Amino acid sequence: DAKTTQPTSMDCAEGRAANLPCNHSTISGNEYVYWYRQIHSQGPQYIIHGLKNNETNEMASLIITEDRKSSTLILPHATLRDTAVYYCIVRKTSYDKVIFGPGTSLSVIP
Amino acid sequence: DGGITQSPKYLFRKEGQNVTLSCEQNLNHDAMYWYRQDPGQGLRLIYYSQIVNDFQKGDIAEGYSVSREKKESFPLTVTSAQKNPTAFYLCASSTPGGNAGYTFGSGTRLTVV
Numbered sequence: 407d408a409k410t411t412q413p414t415s416m417d418c419a420e421g422r423a424a425n426l427p428c429n430h431s432t433i434s435g436n437e438y439v440y441w442y443r444q445i446h447s448q449g450p451q452y453i454i455h456g457l458k459n460n461e462t463n464e465m466a467s468l469i470i471t472e473d474r475k476s477s478t479l480i481l482p483h484a485t486l487r488d489t490a491v492y493y494c495i496v497r498k499t500s501y502d503k504v505i506f507g508p509g510t511s512l513s514v515i516p
Numbered sequence: 517d518g519g520i521t522q523s524p525k526y527l528f529r530k531e532g533q534n535v536t537l538s539c540e541q542n543l544n545h546d547a548m549y550w551y552r553q554d555p556g557q558g559l560r561l562i563y564y565s566q567i568v569n570d571f572q573k574g575d576i577a578e579g580y581s582v583s584r585e586k587k588e589s590f591p592l593t594v595t596s597a598q599k600n601p602t603a604f605y606l607c608a609s610s611t612p613g614g615n616a617g618y619t620f621g622s623g624t625r626l627t628v629v
Contacts, residue, residue: 440618442617442618442620449621449622450606450620451620452618452619497617503564503574504618505561506558508556509558
């Protein structure tokens with residue numbers, strides 16, 4: 407399974423866009439990029455996923471580079487409730503054991 | 517509403533005792549997973565099951581056991597052989613295919629006293 411690399415922590419001012427990068431340089435053609443977030447002592451929550459096209463939903467946007475080696479999760483107007491650990495993972499088109507790394511701890515500052 | 521239920525939310529265990537964590541899902545998902553999370557760490561895979569009556573070890577299976585007798589249920593037993601069992605335990609489920617994400621339970625926090 408492809409591994410991902412994320413910055414350990416980031417800060418973002420409330421109301422501004424939060425841009426969280428993820429490197430997945432060994433991603434293969436059939437692997438999707440997923441983003442989850444985990445608020446302290448809760449289970450991770452699904453945010454968004456994509457294969458090669460950019461995606462947008464009510465929570466966030468996902469920008470995947472053309473070579474698919476990296477992606478960026480964008481929270482367009484960060485609020486204090488977006489303070490959480492954000493995980494970027496890749497998943498194949500089959501049952502697999504996905505690795506969740508330490509993620510990025512995002513702090514939204516008033 | 518469909519989802520995954522983990523119980524109990526908090527669990528205390530004396531050293532040397534086995535304890536079983538419950539995980540039930542009504543999403544009709546084929547695959548189920550158990551993860552362990554320590555403070556400030558990511559999620560580490562303990563066991564996973566792709567189908568009833570079959571399961572595979574993850575990266576840290578030693579000291580743990582599971583069963584998958586029903587599609588809806590995937591209980592995890594933390595045995596006395598697990599040397600450092602105090603942690604946050606998360607159960608997840610999914611359907612096959614890369615275009616299908618995981619659904620997580622709310623977790624069980626186990627403390628050995």
